[in-house]
Amino acid sequence: MVLIYIDQDDQxxxxxxxxxxxxxxALAKQLGTSAEALLLGTVKDNVSDLGKYxxxxxxxxxxxxxxxxxxxxxxxxxxxxxxxxxATVLIFAHNINGRAIAPAVAVKxxxxxxxxxxxxxxxxxGFVVTKTVFSGKAFASIQIDTPVKVISINQNxxxxxxxxxxxxxxxxxxxxxxxxxxxxxxxxxxxEVPLTEANLVVSGGRGLKGPEHWGILLDLAKSLGASxxxxxxxxxxxxRPHHEHVGQTGIQIAPNLYIAIGISGAIQHLxxxxxxxxxVVINKDPxxxxxxxxxxxxxxxxxxxxxxxxxxxxxxxxxA
Amino acid sequence: MKILVCISKTPDTTAKIAxxxxxxxxxxxxxxxxxxxxxxxxxxxxxxVLKEKDxxxxxxxxxxxxxxxxxxxxxxxxLGGDEAxxxxxxxxxxxxxxxxxxxxxxxGAYDLILTGKETIDYNSAxxxxxxxxLLDTTFIPNAIALDINGTTALVKREIDGGEESCETSLPIxxxxxxxxxxxxxxxxxxxxAARTKPLKVVEASIHNAxxxxxxxxxxxxxxGVKLVDAxxxxxxxxxxxxxxxxx
Ligand SMILES: Cc1cc2nc3c(=O)[nH]c(=O)nc-3n(C[C@H](O)[C@H](O)[C@H](O)COP(=O)(O)OP(=O)(O)OC[C@H]3O[C@@H](n4cnc5c(N)ncnc54)[C@H](O)[C@@H]3O)c2cc1C
Ligand SMILES: Nc1ncnc2c1ncn2[C@@H]1O[C@H](COP(=O)(O)O)[C@@H](O)[C@H]1O
Numbered sequence: 373m374v375l376i377y378i379d380q381d382d383q384x385x386x387x388x389x390x391x392x393x394x395x396x397x398a399l400a401k402q403l404g405t406s407a408e409a410l411l412l413g414t415v416k417d418n419v420s421d422l423g424k425y426x427x428x429x430x431x432x433x434x435x436x437x438x439x440x441x442x443x444x445x446x447x448x449x450x451x452x453x454x455x456x457x458x459a460t461v462l463i464f465a466h467n468i469n470g471r472a473i474a475p476a477v478a479v480k481x482x483x484x485x486x487x488x489x490x491x492x493x494x495x496x497x498g499f500v501v502t503k504t505v506f507s508g509k510a511f512a513s514i515q516i517d518t519p520v521k522v523i524s525i526n527q528n529x530x531x532x533x534x535x536x537x538x539x540x541x542x543x544x545x546x547x548x549x550x551x552x553x554x555x556x557x558x559x560x561x562x563x564e565v566p567l568t569e570a571n572l573v574v575s576g577g578r579g580l581k582g583p584e585h586w587g588i589l590l591d592l593a594k595s596l597g598a599s600x601x602x603x604x605x606x607x608x609x610x611x612r613p614h615h616e617h618v619g620q621t622g623i624q625i626a627p628n629l630y631i632a633i634g635i636s637g638a639i640q641h642l643x644x645x646x647x648x649x650x651x652v653v654i655n656k657d658p659x660x661x662x663x664x665x666x667x668x669x670x671x672x673x674x675x676x677x678x679x680x681x682x683x684x685x686x687x688x689x690x691x692a
Numbered sequence: 693m694k695i696l697v698c699i700s701k702t703p704d705t706t707a708k709i710a711x712x713x714x715x716x717x718x719x720x721x722x723x724x725x726x727x728x729x730x731x732x733x734x735x736x737x738x739x740x741v742l743k744e745k746d747x748x749x750x751x752x753x754x755x756x757x758x759x760x761x762x763x764x765x766x767x768x769x770x771l772g773g774d775e776a777x778x779x780x781x782x783x784x785x786x787x788x789x790x791x792x793x794x795x796x797x798x799x800g801a802y803d804l805i806l807t808g809k810e811t812i813d814y815n816s817a818x819x820x821x822x823x824x825x826l827l828d829t830t831f832i833p834n835a836i837a838l839d840i841n842g843t844t845a846l847v848k849r850e851i852d853g854g855e856e857s858c859e860t861s862l863p864i865x866x867x868x869x870x871x872x873x874x875x876x877x878x879x880x881x882x883x884x885a886a887r888t889k890p891l892k893v894v895e896a897s898i899h900n901a902x903x904x905x906x907x908x909x910x911x912x913x914x915x916g917v918k919l920v921d922a923x924x925x926x927x928x929x930x931x932x933x934x935x936x937x938x939x
Contacts, residue, residue: 381851381852442830443821443832447821447824469852471818472821475786475790475822477825479787485786485818488817506813507812507815510908511908512814512905512908513906513907515906517904552830553830555857556857558854559856561853620812621870628938639706643705643812650932667914667917669917670921671919677925684929685929688926688930688933
């Protein structure tokens with residue numbers, strides 16, 4: 373059985389989990405087995421809806437203590453549940469929480485693990501998983517040699533597949549160790565889609581000259597319903613908050629659309645965004661290295677192009 | 693307080709990525725090796741900052757690797773730290789590396805174990821989490837701030853779309869990222885001092901890997917950028933809608 377870990381935050385199931393189920397369901401089909409989900413804690417969502425993404429069952433441990441994430445506790449519970457249910461492959465989203473527990477679960481199950489997978493395993497001979505390495509600059513195909521296997525999948529690498537199934541809910545009862553972590557504050561950017569979950573991202577670099585010029589970028593983001601990001605020098609200079617910094621040392625993202633404005637395209641920046649499906653680069657320097665990694669490019673002054681692009685998007689939306 | 697800082701060696705961030713032996717090995721030809729940036733800038737410097745506040749702090753560095761990792765661990769010692777341990781194991785399977793580190797950690801009874809968020813070559817982001825299971829110790833991933841108050845640790849970590857602050861008791865394991873500390877450059881005194889700091893070599897004890905790299909591939913090259921005239925944003929919108937189908 374393929375067991376998919378469902379990640380929740382504030383009692384809401386994260387989008388990354390829908391993709392993990394879609395991946396797990398496709399893998400289960402390939403292996404001729406069932407895809408079942410594991411949910412820790414309580415959520416506001418309709419749990420049986422997880423069937424839409426291909427889970428036949430959801431095993432739920434609705435102990436509210438699990439609504440707060442503690443890597444050690446969650447890994448213990450997931451490993452115990454996996455043993456109880458006889459899971460042979462475990463799937464996690466390679467998001468912050470997924471990557472915090474998948475390796476610990478692998479240790480507890482004596483399972484080989486591949487983190488950051490970007491395609492379904494090849495199971496023709498053995499079990500070989502492809503993952504991105506060197507921050508997206510290459511791929512490695514890694515064979516897992518243990519009976520139980522653990523995979524965490526890169527966000528936006530497989531996609532969410534929606535069908536019309538419903539899942540049956542089964543409550544399980546595994547002991548929950550007490551958490552040693554006391555959460556004292558949570559600071560969330562209200563109303564914004566977290567960067568790692570965003571489908572559309574508009575990002576600015578030093579080419580915008582200063583924080584006072586971010587209005588044109590925010591307007592563009594708003595017209596698209598996109599999240600915002602920035603290059604490292606921009607967050608280092610406190611023009612934008614640190615959590616917007618993407619790249620090798622920042623957040624790695626893979627949205628459907630990444631619009632880079634006034635960013636040169638240094639290799640360390642590309643490492644965080646090169647898995648984006650479509651890249652648009654707006655830069656006044658036709659020699660900017662970013663154009664080599666782009667799908668669409670506009671050469672010119674961002675201060676003229678960005679407002680014009682926003683207007684064109686609003687016009688197209690109004691017409692549609 | 694005893695701190696163990698996990699140090700790994702990675703190719704320089706600008707290194708050319710290429711493969712040899714029928715795409716089964718990373719081509720090390722001409723590659724400059726550095727301390728994994730997360731280990732250097734965030735974990736190690738944070739440990740040094742804690743020692744500057746409290747001289748009673750003892751910092752040990754650990755690396756699992758062949759003798760070719762010694763220049764890297766010496767460089768780390770030049771930044772700070774009291775002594776280093778190299779476990780002589782060239783196996784790079786995360787499970788093997790984590791078990792080697794756990795064996796040393798058990799013996800050393802550390803209050804704080806620091807790793808980087810991930811290595812910039814294999815991007816596994818696994819060692820901290822594995823140590824959590826192997827040592828049965830609290831693990832806080834993606835830490836961006838740390839304060840120690842007696843045996844209490846105040847930690848801030850990144851969560852999807854924000855930050856979370858928490859309180860916990862030592863011992864703990866943290867994976868560190870931007871925010872934990874500010875990058876430093878080793879000075880001459882540190883470099884001289886590093887030459888005489890102890891670097892202990894321990895023989896490998898773990899041999900059975902759970903995974904094996906079969907091959908590497910380069911991503912297919914982009915088909916080339918399509919340039920759109922700066923005066924024609926309607927066309928860009930059309931392309932994004934009809935060709936790329938992303939908006
Ligand atoms: C170990 C290491 C790790 C790093 N990690 C990261 C990371 O995670 N993320 C990251 O982003 N960087 C990272 N960097 C830094 C990286 O090397 C670059 O320095 C950085 O990405 C450059 O940021 P930028 O493109 O905003 O600025 P610049 O390189 O200064 O580029 C500004 C661009 O704006 C263009 N421009 C100027 N005016 C206009 C205008 N009016 N209209 C349109 N375009 C204009 C210019 O032509 C130029 O291309 C790292 C560096 C190192 C050494
Ligand atoms: N060979 C190694 N020796 C010591 N520490 C390591 C080694 N490999 C990884 N680490 C530590 O674990 C962190 C995460 O690495 P990884 O899980 O391999 O992405 C790194 O930032 C290091 O702190």
